[in-house]
Amino acid sequence: MHVRNTVTAFAVAAALLTSAATATAATDPLSRPHVVTHFSLASSQQPENITVDRTGSAYLTFSFARQIVRLSPGGHLHALATLPAPTKASTPNLGKAFVGGIARADDGTLYVTYATGTADLTGVWAVRPGGRPHRIAALPADGLPNGLALDARRHRLYVTDSVRGVIYSLPADGGTATVWARGRALEPSTFAGVNGLKLHDGAVWATNLDEGTILRIPVTPRGTADRIEVRATGMPSIDDFAFTGHGDTLLAARDDNEVDLVRPDGTHTAVLTAADGLETPTSVAVHGDTVYVPSAAYLTNEDPNLLVAHLAH
Template sequence: MSRRYLLTVLAASAALLTTTANATAATQPLSSPRIAAHFTLSAGQQPENITVGGDGSAYLTFSFARQIVRVTPSGRIHVLATLPAPAKANTPNLGKAFVGGIARADDGTLYATYATGTAGLTGVWAVPRGGRPHRIAALPADGLPNGLALDQHTGRLYVTDSVHGVVYRLPARGGKAVVWAKGKALEPSSFAGANGLKLHNGAVWATNLDKGTVLRIPLTARGTAGPIQVRATGMPSIDDFAFTGHGDTLLAARDDNQVDLVRPDGTHTPVLTAADGLQTPTSVAVHDHTVYIPSAAYLTNKDPNLLRAHLDR
């Protein structure tokens, strides 16, 4: 979810395109980037978040089309669900209904966050395989539920709220969502705070879009949140991310047409840019030796797409 979607003007767009025109192409550990699927901007096909199935199919949220879709390895798009439209959306920061994070269970159930600014629809939704979408948990209508992660071992979901700057936890089977983690590191400074979200190596990891940080929140033996640790800084407009393997190295999408490789010591370097086809990248997924990066074109208003690249381990 991009701050610049709302704040940019034509002059800023032109400046960004000028800056990225001379950017370098993919660098290690990524190689052979290619656009695997092009989406239709006029139809609202702007991919916000991604998870990947065992066969290499990408499951995406189309944020403003209110859709959850599957993109086959050959690039074909199948709409799996369209979430109901509010009578009048009043979503904080955005104004319109927004489908954000996505997670997939082993049984094929898909989960997604949905923000509308209305009490009847805002929350976490589930789409059983072959079933209809339904809300499993309500979240505050004055918030912006965004990133989503599933812990299949405990049957719990974790959600970031970019406006309230907290992490919620709730049962995947449905039920009440409670604030699991909060603190200054998660809060916004101007537009949006806690954003991307992953579970990894005994911790919940999150990004803060406004502050350009990667955060690690340890899971204690009781399942509560430990002290928030800042693991990387200096990445303006950072969105969602994915780990490259069992270690703490990760790839982070930034809405300034860049994907950064972030090392365990917090240093980071760009590995993909607009020269590779990025158009406001929003999230990252890693499956085997393939990296998937959806671009929503929030800023560029041009060619929303799904990029794939090879990951050298």
């Protein structure tokens, strides 16, 4: 289904990225940021997470609309699936149904996390091309499944639970989810703990929102979790992130309207701010020399959007 809203074509974005830089706060290695898509707050089009395929199409979750959408390079927004609404949502911390992380397999299957506070719906859901969404693994109803990553080689999924403070693992084909990692570094202190999630260079990387930390957990040859390493600190309200392709350097979205460049030694610098159009950024994707940053406007309550910037290599 084609969703009508104020989508600006990616073709226009490409032209903007090659034009003269505007007066923004963007800092090296990012340049020429521009909001290419404005979503509808009235329709709960608040993008929580993103993944990008080889063609440059972006797949996003609209958290409170319970939707999975695709934004083509030509600027067309298509709703791929809407997850079923609970009879009465009682999602921890949120109170309403929440679609969180997203991952995409090479065959086009999309995986998302879904939290409703009900045992019949909370868990990991999958949507195959042309198919209907279906739950492939149940997760505890008193938790908040959030970040999601796919290990294509091991054919496994990893999921963060921001309320229970653990990371689950499960077969990508579906089945029983088990706690893969637990520990104080993953737990919440006030609101939400382990949040964003990525697989990188033989390890599971995650953030802790309350603690403002980036964590690395090596995967042992047996597939189990090794000791949790704290790789960076001092980033309050950190959400999800993406690696730039330069070793362990990454870009992290923060709910306080920042995207930080985090270097392998743990030092970090703001490279995007509200001056660039951020409205509670939630996640980051890197595709070639293009960086995508969705903003859900959770805290600003205005202009949920998708920002694109150029990444210098």
